[in-house]
Amino acid sequence: MLNRTQIREVLDTMEAMYPDAECELTHSNSFELTIAVLLSAQATDALVNKVTPALFDKYKSPEDYLAVPLEELEQDIRRIGLFRSKAKNIQKLCRSLIDDFDGDIPKERDELVKLAGVGRKTANVVTSVAFGRPAIAVDTHVERVSKRLGLCRWKDSVLEVEKALMKKIPEAEWSDTHHRMIFFGRYHCKAQKPACPECPLLYLCREGKKREKKTAAG
DNA sequence: CTCCCGATAT
DNA sequence: ATATCAGGAG
Known part of the structure; x- marks a missing residue:
């Protein structure tokens, strides 16, 4: 599990990677x-x-x-x-x-x-x-990223992941962080072929380090 | 827990 | 061929 400083680094890194992350579902209301x-x-x-x-x-x-x-x-x-x-x-x-x-x-x-x-x-x-309320929607990407990085426990249910994130992330940053985690999971920390070798968060990622060892050995 | 389900990537 | 995709209902 990450400490306060590491969580801050995760949030700042994702902001730098995806400063304009937003909902990608086209809609007009x-x-x-x-x-x-x-x-x-x-x-x-x-x-x-x-x-x-x-x-x-x-x-x-x-x-x-x-x-x-x-x-x-x-x-x-x-x-x-x-x-x-x-x-x-x-x-x-x-x-x-x-x-x-x-x-x-x-x-x-x-x-x-x-x-x-x-x-x-x-x-x-x-x-x-749609209504600008602070919230963290935990989908498949947010769950995967949170568990790989250690923002929550591996065994956590979707609701437990949401609670862990709400506790560790300032409310004013919920919505932006949520979208950045979606982008991070969708385009970088992908389910099938995660880009661990070029990941700026590899140094604090349990799962990423495991994968590095695996590829180095195999 | 299982089922729903086609499109796409690997 | 198999895994995965902005999950939810029964």
């Missing part, structure tokens, strides 16, 4: 963002961004998504994967937006998670990106 994040479960942002332009052109309101048969919406998002459950969740989400939330995406996480297909991670993204 909180409703589109929520749909995009829901669709991005177990899919890459790049793929979601290929599908959403036509999708957002066709469906502009909750009513629009409810006006077509489920099968039609399924076909419109099929390429993203998990399309049956996602299509069903989108229509359920739109129904409850109209019935329970006056047609608007709620701003609080506790309200957001009541929507179908919206769990804690998606709610954190929406409340943070």
